[in-house]
Amino acid sequence: DAGVIQSPRHEVTEMGQEVTLRCKPISGHDYLFWYRQTMMRGLELLIYFNNNVPIDDSGMPEDRFSAKMPNASFSTLKIQPSEPRDSAVYFCASRLRTALFNYGYTFGSGTRLTVV
């Protein structure tokens, strides 16, 4: 398996533009998590899905953020409109429900977003 795949790896956009981050989880994993990492706040959980259904989006900072998981192999995180304070590294992670203790989360390599 190629692991969790995120795209793009880097994104530079102007303030006010729409940004879409993409994630392909590991096949067979039933949980998908979106995290944001900054120097100031560390890794923050934004939202997670179980079997493609959003379970908890209390970490989504504002209505400008939205996430979808139309099928088991694809998820998107969208920011519209983007602001400079959204600049961060966004990680997607997936997990098999029964495997937390043995395997934990598998993270993608992240998308580094810069909003200018």
Add this chain to the structure above:
Amino acid sequence: TQLLEQSPQFLSIQEGENLTVYCNSSSVFSSLQWYRQEPGEGPVLLVTVVTGGEVKKLKRLTFQFGDARKDSSLHITAAQTGDTGLYLCAGASGSARQLTFGSGTQLTVLP
């Protein structure tokens, strides 16, 4: 909100030295995990501890879970340059055992 505080935030040592990193919380977690993250990559799982007082060893790394399951420590013996990275503890809670991450310890091992 459950918070995990790690200390120290930054640590720079010489190769061959020993070190300990701490992870503390006021909350109880069902399990606690340690991850290492290298630049440009996502965190990678090192170990999971579940039982209060549990000690796990992974070669030169020793992990301990506090008796009350609120704190943990990571001890590295005879550090090597390859140990350089960001060390993150993460507590699992909730029905999905979603992870809350600590603030991280940036370790630099100098040759």
